[in-house]
Amino acid sequence: GESVGLHLPTLSVQEGDNSIINCAYSNSASDYFIWYKQESGKGPQFIIDIRSNMDKRQGQRVTVLLNKTVKHLSLQIAATQPGDSAVYFCAERLSGSARQLTFGSGTQLTVLP
Amino acid sequence: EAQVTQNPRYLITVTGKKLTVTCSQNMNHEYMSWYRQDPGLGLRQIYYSMNVEVTDKGDVPEGYKVSRKEKRNFPLILESPSPNQTSLYFCASSLYTSGRWDTQYFGPGTRLTVL
Numbered sequence: 001g002e003s004v005g006l007h008l009p010t011l012s013v014q015e016g017d018n019s020i021i022n023c024a025y026s027n028s029a030s031d032y033f034i035w036y037k038q039e040s041g042k043g044p045q046f047i048i049d050i051r052s053n054m055d056k057r058q059g060q061r062v063t064v065l066l067n068k069t070v071k072h073l074s075l076q077i078a079a080t081q082p083g084d085s086a087v088y089f090c091a092e093r094l095s096g097s098a099r100q101l102t103f104g105s106g107t108q109l110t111v112l113p
Numbered sequence: 114e115a116q117v118t119q120n121p122r123y124l125i126t127v128t129g130k131k132l133t134v135t136c137s138q139n140m141n142h143e144y145m146s147w148y149r150q151d152p153g154l155g156l157r158q159i160y161y162s163m164n165v166e167v168t169d170k171g172d173v174p175e176g177y178k179v180s181r182k183e184k185r186n187f188p189l190i191l192e193s194p195s196p197n198q199t200s201l202y203f204c205a206s207s208l209y210t211s212g213r214w215d216t217q218y219f220g221p222g223t224r225l226t227v228l
Binding site for chain 2: 034036041042043044045046049089091101103104105106
């Protein structure tokens with residue numbers, strides 16, 4: 001079956017630096033991808049999404065890049081702040097699937113002072 | 114405020130004692146889903162519902178039941194809980210418009226411990 005995974009389980013960055021969190025997906029038929037942020041004790045919070053007909057999408061301080069050729073997704077956070085410390089999940093949805101999303105296991109981002 | 118609510122937030126119970134975790138959303142979303150989250154395994158879907166009276170199994174449905182009698186509510190039922198169902202549970206909902214799914218919104222989570 002399809003799977004979504006993350007290259008690194010943990011990532012530490014200095015406050016003010018840019019962060020890049022990577023994600024690999026295995027199903028080329030996936031048409032929608034989402035990044036979620038989960039803080040300790042809270043539910044996943046939507047950050048940004050991208051559809052398969054796009055390569056890049058920008059939000060406030062965040063950018064998602066999609067490379068369909070190598071089935072790779074990344075989340076870039078500009079000027080990382082202490083409040084960005086959390087677990088970040090990527091998720092993919094198989095086109096036409098009613099089961100919605102398949103999640104990766106997450107990357108723990110720690111922002112160092 | 115648009116939100117997904119779950120109750121209870123924390124529950125400690127014993128093996129075999131039936132329990133229900135409620136989920137409610139006020140966004141008029143058609144789609145609702147239950148996930149469990151375990152260390153190293155990420156979020157795994159238990160059951161989902163595409164609309165009232167329509168439910169289907171996700172990846173890990175064994176030991177769980179759901180119902181969707183109203184659009185806003187999607188309770189998760191554990192008829193005979195076992196210790197391997199100790200986990201963090203999330204309810205989520207999303208809009209389904211013109212054949213396309215919208216962003217999925219998550220509730221705050223229910224921490225369940227089965228002794």
